[in-house]
Amino acid sequence: MKIARVIGTTISTVKDEKISGTKLLIVRQSDATGEKSVGDSFVAIDLVDAGQGDLVMTAEGSSARQTYLTKDCPVDAVIIGVLDELEVDGQMVYRQSGIQKETE
Amino acid sequence: MRIARVIGTTVSTIKDENLTGRKLLILRPTDETGKVNGKPYVAVDTLDAGVGDLVLTAHGSGGRQTNQTKNSPVDAVIMAVIDWLEVAGEEVYRQS
Numbered sequence: 001m002k003i004a005r006v007i008g009t010t011i012s013t014v015k016d017e018k019i020s021g022t023k024l025l026i027v028r029q030s031d032a033t034g035e036k037s038v039g040d041s042f043v044a045i046d047l048v049d050a051g052q053g054d055l056v057m058t059a060e061g062s063s064a065r066q067t068y069l070t071k072d073c074p075v076d077a078v079i080i081g082v083l084d085e086l087e088v089d090g091q092m093v094y095r096q097s098g099i100q101k102e103t104e
Numbered sequence: 105m106r107i108a109r110v111i112g113t114t115v116s117t118i119k120d121e122n123l124t125g126r127k128l129l130i131l132r133p134t135d136e137t138g139k140v141n142g143k144p145y146v147a148v149d150t151l152d153a154g155v156g157d158l159v160l161t162a163h164g165s166g167g168r169q170t171n172q173t174k175n176s177p178v179d180a181v182i183m184a185v186i187d188w189l190e191v192a193g194e195e196v197y198r199q200s
Binding site: 007011012019024073074 | 105106107133135136141142150151160162163164165166167169170173181183184185186187188189190191192193196
C-alpha cells in the first residue's frame with residue numbers, strides 16, 4: 001500500500017454505472033514523513049471519507065476491488081485508510097493534527 | 105485510476121474477436137490539472153468520450169470489469185468522463 005496525500009477531488013457525472021455515487025479523490029504518493037510528495041498524482045475511490053490534505057493509505061491493482069463498494073468495478077485504486085500517525089525509527093514523524101512540540 | 109486526455113481514435117479491422125464493436129481511443133496521461141505528462145496509450149471507450157475530453161481510465165484487470173470488456177484482452181478502459189477537477193480547493197479544470 002502507498003502513503004499518499006489527498007490533493008484534490010474530481011467530479012464526473014458520466015461514468016460506469018457500477019461506480020455511481022462513489023467519491024473520486026486525487027492523491028499523490030508521499031515519503032514516510034508525509035511531507036515530500038514522490039510521484040505522479042492519480043485518482044482513487046474514497047472509502048473512508050478522507051478530506052482535502054489528509055494523509056491516507058491506498059491499495060492498487062486487483063486489490064482495489066476487494067471492498068464492498070468496488071467489487072467487480074472498473075477500478076484500480078482505492079483509499080483504504082486515513083493515517084493518524086507515522087512513526088519511523090522510533091520517532092513520531094507525522095500526526096494528523098500536527099506534531100505538538102515537547103515544550104508545549 | 106489515471107487522469108488522461110483523449111487525443112484521438114484508432115480503427116482496427118483485424119483484431120481479437122473479443123474487441124469487435126469496441127471503440128478504441130488514444131489517450132495521454134495528464135497531471136491533476138489536465139496538463140499532458142506521459143506516453144500515449146489506447147483504451148476501450150464505453151462512455152462515448154470525445155477527442156479533447158479529460159477522462160479517468162482503469163488499468164490491469166480493472167480494465168476488464170465492464171460489460172464491454174469482460175473476458176477480453178483489454179488492460180485499459182475509460183470508466184469516467186471528468187466534468188470538473190479541484191486541487192487544494194481551487195478549480196483547475198472544467199469541461200467546456
